[in-house]
Amino acid sequence: MKQSPLLSVKNISVDFGSGRKKFRAVSNVSFDVYESETLSLVGESGSGKTTIGRAIMRVHPISEGEIIYRGERISGDLTPKAERLVHQKIQMIFQDPMASLNERAKIDYIVSEGLYSFHLFKDEAERVAKVEQALRDVGLLPEFATRFPHEFSGGQRQRIGIARALVMEPELLVADEPISALDVSIRAQVINLLNKLKRNKSLTYLFIAHDLSVVRFISDRIAVIYRGRLVELAQSEDLFRKPLHPYTRALLTAVPTPDPEIEKKKKIIVYKPAARSPDEPAPSWIEAEPGHFVLGTEKEVNSWLKL
Amino acid sequence: MSGALLLSAEDLVVQFSLRGRKLTALRGASLELFEGETLAVVGESGSGKSVLAKTFLGMLDKNGTITAGSIQYRGKDLARLSRERDWLEIRGKKIAMIFQDPMTALNPLKTIGEQIREVIELHRGMDRRQSKIETLKTLEAVGIQDPERRYRQYPHEFSGGMRQRVVIASAVACKPEILICDEPTTALDVTVQAQILDLIKALKAEYAMSVLFITHDLGVVANVADRVAVMYAGQVIEQGTVDEIFTDPRAPYTWALLASLPQLGVKGEDLFAIKGTPPSLFKEIKGDAFAPRNPLALEVDFVAEPPIFDVSPTHWAKTWLLDPRAPAIRPPDSVLRLREKLLAERKLS
Numbered sequence: 001m002k003q004s005p006l007l008s009v010k011n012i013s014v015d016f017g018s019g020r021k022k023f024r025a026v027s028n029v030s031f032d033v034y035e036s037e038t039l040s041l042v043g044e045s046g047s048g049k050t051t052i053g054r055a056i057m058r059v060h061p062i063s064e065g066e067i068i069y070r071g072e073r074i075s076g077d078l079t080p081k082a083e084r085l086v087h088q089k090i091q092m093i094f095q096d097p098m099a100s101l102n103e104r105a106k107i108d109y110i111v112s113e114g115l116y117s118f119h120l121f122k123d124e125a126e127r128v129a130k131v132e133q134a135l136r137d138v139g140l141l142p143e144f145a146t147r148f149p150h151e152f153s154g155g156q157r158q159r160i161g162i163a164r165a166l167v168m169e170p171e172l173l174v175a176d177e178p179i180s181a182l183d184v185s186i187r188a189q190v191i192n193l194l195n196k197l198k199r200n201k202s203l204t205y206l207f208i209a210h211d212l213s214v215v216r217f218i219s220d221r222i223a224v225i226y227r228g229r230l231v232e233l234a235q236s237e238d239l240f241r242k243p244l245h246p247y248t249r250a251l252l253t254a255v256p257t258p259d260p261e262i263e264k265k266k267k268i269i270v271y272k273p274a275a276r277s278p279d280e281p282a283p284s285w286i287e288a289e290p291g292h293f294v295l296g297t298e299k300e301v302n303s304w305l306k307l
Numbered sequence: 308m309s310g311a312l313l314l315s316a317e318d319l320v321v322q323f324s325l326r327g328r329k330l331t332a333l334r335g336a337s338l339e340l341f342e343g344e345t346l347a348v349v350g351e352s353g354s355g356k357s358v359l360a361k362t363f364l365g366m367l368d369k370n371g372t373i374t375a376g377s378i379q380y381r382g383k384d385l386a387r388l389s390r391e392r393d394w395l396e397i398r399g400k401k402i403a404m405i406f407q408d409p410m411t412a413l414n415p416l417k418t419i420g421e422q423i424r425e426v427i428e429l430h431r432g433m434d435r436r437q438s439k440i441e442t443l444k445t446l447e448a449v450g451i452q453d454p455e456r457r458y459r460q461y462p463h464e465f466s467g468g469m470r471q472r473v474v475i476a477s478a479v480a481c482k483p484e485i486l487i488c489d490e491p492t493t494a495l496d497v498t499v500q501a502q503i504l505d506l507i508k509a510l511k512a513e514y515a516m517s518v519l520f521i522t523h524d525l526g527v528v529a530n531v532a533d534r535v536a537v538m539y540a541g542q543v544i545e546q547g548t549v550d551e552i553f554t555d556p557r558a559p560y561t562w563a564l565l566a567s568l569p570q571l572g573v574k575g576e577d578l579f580a581i582k583g584t585p586p587s588l589f590k591e592i593k594g595d596a597f598a599p600r601n602p603l604a605l606e607v608d609f610v611a612e613p614p615i616f617d618v619s620p621t622h623w624a625k626t627w628l629l630d631p632r633a634p635a636i637r638p639p640d641s642v643l644r645l646r647e648k649l650l651a652e653r654k655l656s
Contacts, residue, residue, distance in 0.1 A: 044496035045467070153584055154352070183351035184523060188567040188580035195577070210496065213526070217572040240652075254501040256526030258568055259649050260549040263530040268501040 004071075005032035006204050007056070007090075007172060012065035012075070014051050025051045027228040028065070030285070033172070033206055038198065040207040040215045040236075042251070043225035049208045052225075053174045056206070057092055058083075069172075088118060091165035095177035097157030101149040107160055108145035111135065114168045134167040135160075137201075138193060155186035159193065166197065176208045191218060212255045216240055221291075224248045230285070234292040244294045244304040247271045274300075310342030313517050314363065314402075314485060319376035319386065321358055321367065321541075330588050332358040334541035334596075335376065337615075340485065345511065345518040347528040347549070349564070350538030353585055356521045359538070360487050362386070363402055363519075365394040400430045403483040407490040409470035413462040420446075420458030423477045430481040442480065448513065449476040450506060468499035472506065479510055486511070487519045492527065504530050525568060529553065534621070537561050540586055540596035547622030554646065557616075557624035559604075560597045562638040570649060571641045579641065595627065603636055 014026040026048040033039045041049040054060045056067055058074070067075040074086045091114075094100035101110055111131045114120070121127040132142035138159040149157060158178060165173055175194070179187045191214065197203055209215050215222060216236055223233040224247065232245040243249045250271035257263055276282075283296045288305055296304065321333040333355045340346050350356045361367050362378060365388060378385035380397075388394060406412045414422055420442055427438040427445075439458075446454035449472040462470055471491060478486060488507060492500040508531065511518050520531050528535055528549065535552040537545040537560065545558040556562055565571075566579040583600045586592055595601075598608035607627050616629035627633055637643075 044498065155584065184525075184564060184567050185351060185581035186584070188569075188578040191569070192577045192580055211569075212497070213569045217569040217574065217578065250498055254497040256501070256504075256524065256530045257649055257653075258525040258529050258553070258565070258570060259646050260529045260532070260553055261646065262649060262653065263526075266530075268498075268505065270502070271498065 003034060005068075006035045006070060007033040007206070008068040009033075009052070009056070010065050010068065012052070012055060012062045012067060014048070014055050014060050015063045025228055026055065026062075029225075029228075029230050030065075031223055031230065031233060033204060035171075036198070036202050036204055037220040038205040038207055038218055040209055040219040040222045041225055042209055042212060042215055042222060044210065044251075046227075047225045048228040049225050050176055051228075053092070053176050053206065053208050056174060057090060058086055084118065088114075088120075088168050089170055090172045090174060091168050091170035093158075093161050093165055093173060093175040093178045096181050097154050097161055098181070100161055101157055103149055105148075106145065107135075107147055107149070110149070110160065111145070111164050111167050114164065118168075120168070130167055131163075134163040137166055137197065138163045153186075154182055155189060158182060158186075158190055162190075162193065162197070166201070170203070172204045172206065174206045174208070177210070178207075179214060180209070180211060187214070194218070212252065224251065229295060230293075231295045232293065234289075238289070238292050242289075242292075244288055244292070244301065245296065246274075246304075310344075312339055313342045314340040314378070314380045316359065316362070316378045317376055319359065319362060319378065320374045321355075321362060321371055322374050323368070323371040325370065328589055332371070332541055332588060333362075333376075334588075334592065336538070336541060336543050338536055338543055338546070340517050340519055341534075342517055343511075343515065344533040345508075345520055345531050347520045347522060347532035347535045348538060348543075349522060349525065349528055349535060351523060351585060353540075353588070354538040355541040356538050357489055360404065360489055360519060360521055363485070363487065364398045364404055365391075366398070366404075399426065399478075399483070400481050401483055402485040402487065403478040403481065404487040404489060405471075405474055405478050405491045407493050409467065409474045409494070410462065412474045413470060415462050418459050418461055419465070419473045420460075423473070423480050426477050427480050442476075445476045445480045446473075448479070448510065449473070450502075451476070467495055468503065471495060471499075471503055475503075475506065475510070479514055479516070482514055483516060485519060486516045487521070489521045490523070491520075493522070493524070500527070507531065525564065537564070540592060541588060542596070542625065544597070544626070545622075545624040547618070547624075551619065551622040555618070555622070556638060556642065557618055557622075557629060558597075558626045559601045559628065561624075562642050563597075563601070565642045565645060566639050568645070570652070571645065579639070595625075605633065 009031050011028050011030050013028055016023045016025055043049045055062050062075050066073050111134055115127055131145055135142050140159055179190050219236045222236050222239045224231050226247045232248045243252050250269040253269050281297050285293055285295055286301050288294050288301050316338045318335040318337055319333045320335055323330045323332055336359055348356045373386045424438045424442045427433055427441050443454045451457050451472055492503050532549045534548050536543045539560045545561050563581045572578045581600055586596055594610050595608040595613055598604040605627050613625050613627045615623050615625050617623045628636055
């Protein structure tokens with residue numbers, strides 16, 4: 001992992017509201033995403049994981065920090081050229097395939113919308129060819145282009161959502177819980193599709209999820225978020241084998257294991273943030289082991305490492 | 308562990324009419340619930356698990372009807388119950404239900420105390436003062452701290468997990484015999500989910516209820532269930548104790564469901580995925596409904612529907628593989644080694 005990052009999120013904070021009602025949803029978060037890796041952001045609802053994804057997509061403005069893409073700043077005020085870069089090279093896949101497709105538009109238009117906005121085709125023939133290719137890439141038939149979303153099942157709709165992103169020839173896909181709404185058997189199909197596309201098109205994924213069993217299977221690295229702060233970041237297997245932060249440990253034990261024997265013996269850990277006295281040093285982002293980062297004080301991290 | 312038979316559905320058929328077309332949501336589903344047990348019903352969306360639960364409460368949508376079969380409960384056939392007055396004796400009082408989304412189950416304009424209190428007043432015939440005391444007791448039982456203050460609050464003042472506790476409180480307030488939980492933790496975070504599952508288990512013991520737990524998450528099944536019923540395309544295709552289903556599954560669909568678990572995946576390789584999609588319930592299904600998606604399907608699977616074969620006194624499955632004439636087909640290796648693999652992963656962590 002010596003190469004330079006594709007995406008760098010540097011000390012970003014996102015606030016909602018203003019004045020007395022101001023609420024800090026994301027607070028001083030930094031991480032890098034390297035080319036052709038899958039980095040997952042996991043955390044509970046309200047932890048800010050979706051907000052980070054949307055800040056990268058420029059849906060939410062950030063109040064502090066900056067976001068760098070291929071060495072170029074993509075947060076704050078941008079030149080039209082940089083703006084185009086974000087909207088073309090970074091694409092998003094959404095959670096609910098039932099809600100994220102325009103019910104009144106045909107699949108052809110839904111998949112083409114980005115192409116229209118950026119005039120990414122020479123002529124009509126090229127546009128049609130691009131749409132057909134995108135549909136084929138996600139395992140759908142090109143003739144589906146003339147149909148409406150309601151004619152498709154949840155799994156197929158999610159494929160359409162992926163095709164809509166692919167047609168833009170993106171480099172980075174921000175996938176916000178793309179499989180949470182799908183059934184077990186369909187979920188496996190979509191995971192396999194995402195993995196195949198990653199290999200064939202050398203895509204990079206920023207995966208936002210709460211289902212840790214799926215996250216373990218698909219991610220190279222995992223970042224854990226708690227109340228708007230990153231608390232731990234490590235290689236996927238390192239995180240599962242040796243979680244350091246108490247919140248990560250609570251999260252991992254809470255995931256039900258599909259085996260009645262194991263579940264019977266399970267004891268759940270409830271995480272309560274430790275109260276800090278004012279003379280204690282503030283927690284910092286510490287590299288506890290190579291590539292394994294955790295938020296804590298020097299003393300805390302040493303005690304976690306001994307567990 | 309489990310007592311006498313409490314509720315049994317036999318060969319239930321439920322049809323919905325949708326824009327002039329007939330959808331058969333249940334195609335002869337059978338299920339037994341015993342006293343004091345938790346039965347998990349697993350299946351994908353559209354398998355009919357929620358429809359089955361709704362028939363136990365007389366809560367089918369207007370366009371749906373039970374066209375065949377029976378539901379025996381305390382000497383009554385609930386499938387023949389049609390008057391709303393008769394249902395009010397059962398629904399909420401004897402059989403209560405918790406839904407997936409706690410926000411839609413609560414009235415946003417009423418305090419939560421008032422919502423639970425009116426249930427108690429209606430079903431248990433208590434006066435205002437008594438029912439308020441009972442409400443506070445119930446709120447405490449579901450783990451809500453400072454019930455006096457919480458009583459006067461509105462649903463929006465509660466977090467998702469706390470709201471689900473309120474919904475559970477209103478369901479158990481009338482001390483029902485059967486608690487039906489329809490994906491009660493799907494909308495919640497994992498750490499909250501673990502707490503709610505523990506709460507349901509504790510309340511089941513405290514109120515001596517039987518629980519029918521509907522879910523699609525096999526991890527949750529392993530956590531809560533004594534027995535498991537697996538549904539596919541409107542039928543229960545396998546039923547057994549939780550150990551039998553996880554360590555000795557017999558129906559190919561149950562195998563496929565277990566094999567699709569991401570925990571069984573090997574990084575860098577494809578996950579096992581069931582091909583295709585479930586059959587359309589608008590059309591008549593011939594033979595074994597899973598056959599078109601099952602690479603190991605026998606010829607007979609496409610022609611005739613398999614009957615129920617007993618595996619043990621507590622375990623049965625609806626598959627031709629259990630017929631003495633069938634070839635010996637074993638479940639996939641990955642499924643047989645599920646426990647081994649999960650234990651190995653545990654050791655590492």
